[in-house]
Amino acid sequence: MMMRTDPFRELDRLTQQLLVNGSSGTWSRPSAMPMDAYREGDEYVIALDLPGVDPEAIDIDVERNMLTVKAERRPAANSDEVHRELSERPLGVFSRQVMLADSLDTEQINAGYDAGVLTLRIPIAERAKPRKISITPGSQRKAIRG
Numbered sequence: 001m002m003m004r005t006d007p008f009r010e011l012d013r014l015t016q017q018l019l020v021n022g023s024s025g026t027w028s029r030p031s032a033m034p035m036d037a038y039r040e041g042d043e044y045v046i047a048l049d050l051p052g053v054d055p056e057a058i059d060i061d062v063e064r065n066m067l068t069v070k071a072e073r074r075p076a077a078n079s080d081e082v083h084r085e086l087s088e089r090p091l092g093v094f095s096r097q098v099m100l101a102d103s104l105d106t107e108q109i110n111a112g113y114d115a116g117v118l119t120l121r122i123p124i125a126e127r128a129k130p131r132k133i134s135i136t137p138g139s140q141r142k143a144i145r146g
Contacts, residue, residue, distance in 0.1 A: 031090060031093070031095075032094065032095070033048050033049060033069070033094040033096050034049040035048050035049075035098075037098070039124075044100075044123075044124065045120070045122075047117055047118070048069060048096060048118045049116065049117060050094065050113075050117070051116030052089060052116065053071045053072070054074070058071045060109075065101070065106065066100070067097065067098045067100050067106075068095070068096075069095065069096050069118065069120075070093060070095045071094045071118075072092065072094070073089070073090065073091050073092065073094070074091065075091055100122065102125075104123070104124060105122065105124070105125040105126075109121070110122075
């Protein structure tokens with residue numbers, strides 16, 4: 001049996017669950033998931049925190065330029081047999097949508113899941129990469145092609 005001696009910590013936890021995240025997410029009203037997004041060389045990287053989520057319970061979709069990630073943290077298989085003394089980890093559905101720029105190649109998204117972090121790597125499209133254009137001397141014109 002675990003005993004908590006700090007009533008303010010418990011109040012903070014309950015306030016966080018009710019006001020910020022909701023106590024748990026449902027498919028119609030999922031909770032948000034923390035995310036980092038940054039450019040790394042010729043890729044755009046999105047890292048989402050999903051600790052304790054089975055990779056089979058993660059769904060990633062791209063429609064046009066809208067990336068949608070949904071995940072579900074389910075209770076342990078034997079949770080009916082276990083008396084919960086303390087439960088702070090939220091269960092339920094988590095979701096995040098990100099509008100991707102046209103300069104990203106959404107056909108080549110690579111997803112990896114390690115240590116509770118889902119990492120999506122999206123390459124920069126060839127047409128969006130910088131390129132040099134040579135100049136032809138004299139009165140000759142040169143067509144600019146990408």
